[in-house]
Amino acid sequence: MACRQQYLLLLQLTPLIWLALAAAAAAASGAKSDCPQSCGNNVSIPFPFGIGDECHIGEPWFNLSCNDSFNPAKPFWGDLEILNISLQGQLTFSSPVAKDCYNRSGETEGYDVSIELDDDAPFTLSSTRTIFAAIGCDSQAYIYPFIDRNDATGCLSTCQGMGMVENKSCSGIGCCQASIPSGVKNLVMRVRSFYNHSKVLDFNPCSYAFLIDKDHFEFSVDDLSVNTRYERDEPVQVVLDWTIANQTCETARRDAKTFACKSENSLCNDTDHGYRCYCRGGYRGNPYLNGGDGCVGMISTNAMKMSTVAEKKYVKTQMEVITASAALTNLWHI
Ligand SMILES: *[C@@H]1O[C@H](CO)[C@@H](O)[C@H](O)[C@H]1NC(C)=O
Ligand SMILES: *[C@@H]1O[C@H](CO)[C@@H](O)[C@H](O)[C@H]1NC(C)=O
Ligand SMILES: *[C@@H]1O[C@H](CO)[C@@H](O)[C@H](O)[C@H]1NC(C)=O
Ligand SMILES: *[C@@H]1O[C@H](CO)[C@@H](O)[C@H](O)[C@H]1NC(C)=O
Ligand SMILES: *[C@@H]1O[C@H](CO)[C@@H](O)[C@H](O)[C@H]1NC(C)=O
Ligand SMILES: *[C@@H]1O[C@H](CO)[C@@H](O)[C@H](O)[C@H]1NC(C)=O
Ligand SMILES: *[C@@H]1O[C@H](CO)[C@@H](O)[C@H](O)[C@H]1NC(C)=O
Ligand SMILES: *[C@@H]1O[C@H](CO)[C@@H](O)[C@H](O)[C@H]1NC(C)=O
Ligand SMILES: *[C@@H]1O[C@H](CO)[C@@H](O)[C@H](O)[C@H]1NC(C)=O
Numbered sequence: 103m104a105c106r107q108q109y110l111l112l113l114q115l116t117p118l119i120w121l122a123l124a125a126a127a128a129a130a131s132g133a134k135s136d137c138p139q140s141c142g143n144n145v146s147i148p149f150p151f152g153i154g155d156e157c158h159i160g161e162p163w164f165n166l167s168c169n170d171s172f173n174p175a176k177p178f179w180g181d182l183e184i185l186n187i188s189l190q191g192q193l194t195f196s197s198p199v200a201k202d203c204y205n206r207s208g209e210t211e212g213y214d215v216s217i218e219l220d221d222d223a224p225f226t227l228s229s230t231r232t233i234f235a236a237i238g239c240d241s242q243a244y245i246y247p248f249i250d251r252n253d254a255t256g257c258l259s260t261c262q263g264m265g266m267v268e269n270k271s272c273s274g275i276g277c278c279q280a281s282i283p284s285g286v287k288n289l290v291m292r293v294r295s296f297y298n299h300s301k302v303l304d305f306n307p308c309s310y311a312f313l314i315d316k317d318h319f320e321f322s323v324d325d326l327s328v329n330t331r332y333e334r335d336e337p338v339q340v341v342l343d344w345t346i347a348n349q350t351c352e353t354a355r356r357d358a359k360t361f362a363c364k365s366e367n368s369l370c371n372d373t374d375h376g377y378r379c380y381c382r383g384g385y386r387g388n389p390y391l392n393g394g395d396g397c398v399g400m401i402s403t404n405a406m407k408m409s410t411v412a413e414k415k416y417v418k419t420q421m422e423v424i425t426a427s428a429a430l431t432n433l434w435h436i
Pocket of ligand 9: 372
């Protein structure tokens with residue numbers, strides 16, 4: 103369906119732009135040929151990730167599954183639902199929210215949430231994109247590592263009334279946030295109250311705590327009241343950083359068979375948690391695949407640039423003609 107639409111779109115465009123789009127489309131798909139390009143209609147699955155045994159790179163943590171009992175189908179990594187994968191090394195997944203709720207009789211609902219990434223996988227929660235946030239007027243929220251519970255971090259949020267609470271302000275009144283350390287693979291999120299929400303029950307029955315993509319988080323005063331997205335247990339988006347293997351480029355390159363930067367036009371980049379591949383300047387596509395599926399030159403863009411230059415020249419020539427004729431006209435009048 104998606105393919106068909108794209109095809110129709112291409113037909114309506116001029117050949118020059120067609121070239122550019124064709125190159126972009128080849129670059130965007132990114133999956134191994136004969137492998138599913140996407141799961142559902144939203145999430146594309148670029149290699150080294152893949153659905154099915156022949157479609158992903160060797161290690162099992164690049165093996166995703168596509169569950170089509172959902173409509174549209176949804177991709178999963180273990181039991182984490184995948185929302186987006188970028189070849190620049192980010193993966194967005196869906197996470198539940200920890201909560202702690204009260205009514206006049208006491209606690210009504212509460213649970214902790216844990217996130218556990220495979221210990222051997224070179225994936226870590228993104229400390230640049232993901233923050234820890236808590237919402238509530240009687241709230242103490244923690245994250246601590248799965249193993250050593252002494253290493254907790256977190257934040258506190260309180261409010262006496264709604265008067266001081268402001269939209270978009272997450273600095274301890276109704277909402278608080280903390281950054282997470284880099285390199286974290288698994289943790290528990292927990293939120294508790296100081297007074298069972300007894301002093302704030304009229305306007306705030308629940309506390310929530312969650313990791314979230316900071317680009318997708320904006321606190322609203324309404325989040326404190328009832329029937330919020332958090333109360334309805336809607337999941338939030340969390341970003342992790344992935345690398346291809348916990349190795350340096352130099353070490354990885356020694357074994358040409360397993361070295362993942364397969365494209366002739368790819369380069370290797372070291373990060374704190376392993377290496378990644380990327381396309382060298384002027385090339386786009388998937389650095390983890392070779393040949394036409396890999397990094398390809400952006401010829402079409404150059405063609406477009408050339409035509410713009412040509413057009414400018416043409417305009418200039420025309421201007422000169424006009425100026426020349428204007429000068430001539432002036433001459434006439436003398
Ligand atoms: C596709 O993604 C967009 C943006 O993330 C979302 O608003 C939309 O609901 C998604 N569509 C489907 C069918 O999942
Ligand atoms: C990949 O995942 C699928 C579905 O979860 C599973 O059936 C298959 O055995 C896995 N393959 C590998 C190589 O881990
Ligand atoms: C797909 O999701 C449904 C609903 O959550 C679940 O019951 C089923 O086991 C999943 N199928 C696979 C193959 O994981
Ligand atoms: C997926 O991530 C890419 C790059 O980070 C972004 O451009 C794109 O909009 C995202 N797609 C969705 C559906 O969120
Ligand atoms: C509080 O919630 C519990 C469980 O949901 C319910 O049984 C109880 O009646 C509620 N108490 C009040 C005062 O609303
Ligand atoms: C990478 O390996 C080093 C040393 O073996 C280890 O300390 C580190 O935690 C690993 N990092 C990841 C992301 O697996
Ligand atoms: C909170 O509730 C628990 C049990 O429901 C009770 O033991 C505790 O004393 C209460 N704390 C406060 C500060 O109200
Ligand atoms: C805060 O934002 C919400 C929408 O998210 C809006 O309904 C509400 O009126 C705003 N409140 C204030 C005090 O600006
Ligand atoms: C290489 O990795 C570093 C982080 O380790 C990043 O800042 C830089 O943008 C990367 N370069 C490329 C070309 O991806």
